[in-house]
Amino acid sequence: MLALGIDPGTATTGFGLVRSLPSGEYELVDFGTVQTEAGQPMPDRLSDLFHKLIQVIKLHQPDTSAVEQLFFQTNVKTAISVGQARGVAILALAEAHVPVTEYTPLQIKQAVTGYGKADKRQVQEMVRILLKMEAIPKPDDAADALAVAICHLQSSQLQRAIEASS
Numbered sequence: 001m002l003a004l005g006i007d008p009g010t011a012t013t014g015f016g017l018v019r020s021l022p023s024g025e026y027e028l029v030d031f032g033t034v035q036t037e038a039g040q041p042m043p044d045r046l047s048d049l050f051h052k053l054i055q056v057i058k059l060h061q062p063d064t065s066a067v068e069q070l071f072f073q074t075n076v077k078t079a080i081s082v083g084q085a086r087g088v089a090i091l092a093l094a095e096a097h098v099p100v101t102e103y104t105p106l107q108i109k110q111a112v113t114g115y116g117k118a119d120k121r122q123v124q125e126m127v128r129i130l131l132k133m134e135a136i137p138k139p140d141d142a143a144d145a146l147a148v149a150i151c152h153l154q155s156s157q158l159q160r161a162i163e164a165s166s
Contacts, residue, residue: 001156002029004062004098005149006053007141008085010045011036013053014141017060018131018149020157026150028131030060031142042081046088053092065093066152068144069102103151108144111151123147 007014017029034052036045067090070083093100103111110116112126124136124143130150137143 001064002062003149003152004065005145006067006089007144007148008067008082008089010081010085012141013049013085014145015056016142016146016149018146018153020153026130031137031146033139033141046084049085050088050092053089057096062098065098066101066103066148068148069104101152108147108151111154112147
């Protein structure tokens with residue numbers, strides 16, 4: 001199963017594609033970021049984000065996807081713009097008929113590190129280990145997106161095991 005993880009943002013949206021193997025291990029397929037220009041009006045940035053995500057989806061044709069849920073910060077303006085980027089990402093996935101699941105930052109940290117309050121560096125190091133990478137993936141947004149994809153694959157495997165035992 002090929003999963004696309006997305007860490008949404010209006011300036012930078014991270015994406016990561018991870019495949020689950022029959023052995024239970026994970027294979028890194030691709031990762032990166034979608035950038036929008038800071039000086040553009042928000043509608044243009046969101047349109048760019050949508051079209052660039054559609055290109056990633058068409059290129060890799062993921063079986064499933066996951067998007068990080070909004071963690072409300074004290075900066076309401078930032079929260080609103082991230083929420084808009086999340087909506088655009090979910091729309092792009094829905095338009096491509098890719099099933100979408102959402103996970104909280106706590107769920108992602110728990111799935112990847114085994115500890116829901118792990119710091120960013122711990123999550124990145126576990127992503128590196130699980131995907132057998134030589135270095136921690138950069139930039140942070142892409143590393144976070146890979147963690148979202150790994151979380152989703154782990155959750156999907158657990159759900160299938162539960163359904164099989166019923």
